[in-house]
Amino acid sequence: MEIIKNKKLYLPDFQFLFDKPILPFLIIAFGVAMRLIQYLANRSLWADEAVLALNIVNRSYLELLQPLDYDQGAPIGFLMVEKLAVQILGNNEYALRLFPLICGVGSLFVFYELAKKWIPKSAIPIGLILFASLGYLVYYSAEVKQYSSDVAIALLLYLLLLPLVQQKLNLGQIIKYSLVGAIAIWFSHPSIFILASIGGSALLINFWHKDLSKVKKLLLIYSVWILSFVMFYFVSLRNLTGNETLTTSWGDGFPGSPFDIIWMLDAFGKFFYKPLGFSKWVDGLAILAFLVGCLSCWLSRKKILFLLLSPLFMTFLASFLHQYPFRSRLVLFLTPFVIFLIAEGGSFILTKSKSRPIKIISIFLIILLLRQPLAKAIDLIEEPLNYSDIKPVLSYIKKHQQPGDILYVYQRGIYQFQYYAEKYGYQEGDYIIGVDDLDKYDGQELSITEMTRYEKDLDKLRGNKRVWLLFSHTHIPAERRFLNYYLNEIGIRIDTFEKPG
Template sequence: MKSLYHFNKSTTLSIGFVIFGVLVRLVQYLNNRSLWFDEANLALNIVNRSYLQLLSPLENNQAAPPGFLWIEKLSIQVFGNTEYALRLFPFLAGIVSLLALFIFAERYASRWAAPIAIALFSSLPYIVYYGTELKQYSSDIMIALLLSLLLVPVRYKILNKRQIIVFFVIGGIAIWISHPAIFTLGGLELAYLITTPKQQRKALLFNRIPIYLTWLFSFGCLYFLTISNTLNNDNLVDSWKARYPQSILDILWLLDALGRFFYRPLGFIGIIDGVAILAFIVGCVACYRRNRIIFMSLTAPVITTLIASYLHKYPFRERLILFLVPFFLILIAEGVIFLISQTTQPQTTQPKKWVKRFGIFVLVALLIHPITNSTSIIFKPELKQEFRPILEYVKSNQQPGDKIYVYFKGMSHMKYYAPKLGYSQTDYILGTYELPDEGEILPAEWQRYQQEFEPFRGQKRVWIIFRVDDSEEETLLSYLNQIGRQVDIYKQKGAFVSLYDLSS
């Protein structure tokens, strides 16, 4: 184990990447982009419900831990109903995660693996993105890292009464803030119990039974109060059903799930995906040979999550397993350092030299895109669905008697932003139908879309708001251009509004 306070070149480099990661997230947070579809749906639940009502199944096909929802509710009550307040906790969780990974990697990773893991964590696109989104995935990462920092140092120790109280309180609360916290808690503790020397196992088990019972009780309450009700949402459950293995022997699913992890949520693209997988495999071998306990600590949460997926209880896919990213990154970094650190020997000069050069290539290949992408965010923060400036434009240019129609895809955005700009529900009409995004549009579908605008025929000024991509603009406006005249159009990323004269 390295001393956290021994500041060498690698530690200084790690600190530099932490600062870089904080800067990227701060710039993206301060950019204050509009809520996108999923965020708006979750925000409506948070804004319109009481703390007790947030225990009930959420509307709009949303699911989130009640602890996370309560923190969000408190945030808007203290700081106001704004995007800044709604994204404050995910943003702070992202910053805490950076610091937690710095401490964890400096303690338990090899010397130069730490700055590589932190560099990747600071800059990989999905991690940066979820660090400023109104979703629980940023806090999932934070909870996983904080629990690891808590449990790894005391893996085989007999805890005193004060420590026992601290552990069952922290673990019990973490379960309510982060759904996958149970996989980190259960995975680490189970791994340590299994590997404890036989003569010490009984004492360790009896010492920690109060902690385990408290965690189980906390999770049981969470399950029966919220999770079991969420599982009754067929749309939500069906959306993940295809992501589960077919049977306990479905090895192809396992290989596919692990392979997909490097594309999303890790975010490696193209051939770099394969490079990252290779580095991960090498890192697993290198870490296992260097310190089996640390290797087990990094892989135990992964294994318990996979077991839950085989039991069809938790999908091992995409953003739901973002909390596992730090553990994967440390193993990837260990693989890179193992390749680079190969020293030459007289009888094997060429092979060793080749391995070292390949290791340098792997390092550059893994870092170049994330660092470049994150650096660009500092100068040009990312936008997604800028509905707020669209509605502000309508508000500032609207005349008495104007009508407002919102295409179906913008319904959640309108419900959230309209009250903030002084609109009541009678001031606009929400669409009830959307054309299919892909494939040929059938005559019946086209006719159903056309019926959306029948109430506005004969109106002089109709503002028609679309929350869609640019590729859909021509199709959506083609019918309106047949029945009326476009007077004005205003566009933003992922949304636009057209003013039409439909009086003729």
């Protein structure tokens, strides 16, 4: 009998997978499918979308240059594209969400192009899987908001303007790069931080190499960007920074003092939960991979690390100056740069692990890191995200409403209702808008004054034989409980129809 000694446990070498040219395109196809599924679900506009949609639909192109109603803010270029889509394709959800979808799909391809330039081949599949499947990146690709286009424009600026860092510049390139940056400012508010990051990096590198001729050309390009920004500020941005309701709503997006490092660390930690979308303990694993990715880049490609981190530094600087909040969806445009470094860290852990136990643990950790976003993305196939499905509720009311019935619309749902009212045959006078809350004055909780205010408003409905009450966006539990309690005191519920939100 032959005895085999020192037989080693076979561990798969994932390099053969990374070498497959079709793999990145399969991942991109998966990302496109996820975004299309969310888009084609054609969910109802929820409150945040409806307020912006009302501005787009009810205003002319020229009127979109003026401060928006309902304390809204969006880049002028984005608003113009949305208005054009509605004019060509009609006033519907598909038209309003088409530009965000195009940006969401296009950003997958731009991400891949940058990944080939910035991170190792073994890191590209990790980065692409995360970028294709992370929930908020998928969701905002079908939302009537500018966050998907912010991501696409941030990536596109890096792709188009990277030659500024090293390439010699001729007159044609100076004009091209000047126009690219100047136009981007009008389509994306955070593009200012991206331009500052790329521009600052190029300037520092060329100063370091003492290429003064290149520095002069760069300053000429930047002067065009600054001129465009100044014009944009006086046309649009000044109105946003002066809007007290907006700045109050941003709340914890700003530090308490210029030296509040604890706030910065906390804000960056929360960034991995939202907008990146890692939950429970997986966000800790993502942070670890990010730090390892930073170390890997520092050891081998310091210039790339500087380019990837500079948008983060610029955005934090703006937050410390109380000019831009560092919170949730407003910093979605930073997600691809952090994902690049997470992928870099994941690749480093996989490829540098030599001992068998460490290799096994590394593979297991990367699987855990990718499993959560993939599982959540696949869940979208069965049940696309739907915050506030008002359309079937309106259909139900319209179908069962009888002559003489009163329709009362709860005040937090008025913008959704106003967007859909005409589509369901409601004209002014066919419904009652509920009394406004006092949140601007007494915060987001239910106060005694608000309770009295709601009681008086609902008391006006007494004496009617049948009243329909449409509730939407009831996101304050205490308020919802009180309204249900009081309505049961003054009337008898004979029917209920509910949908999500």
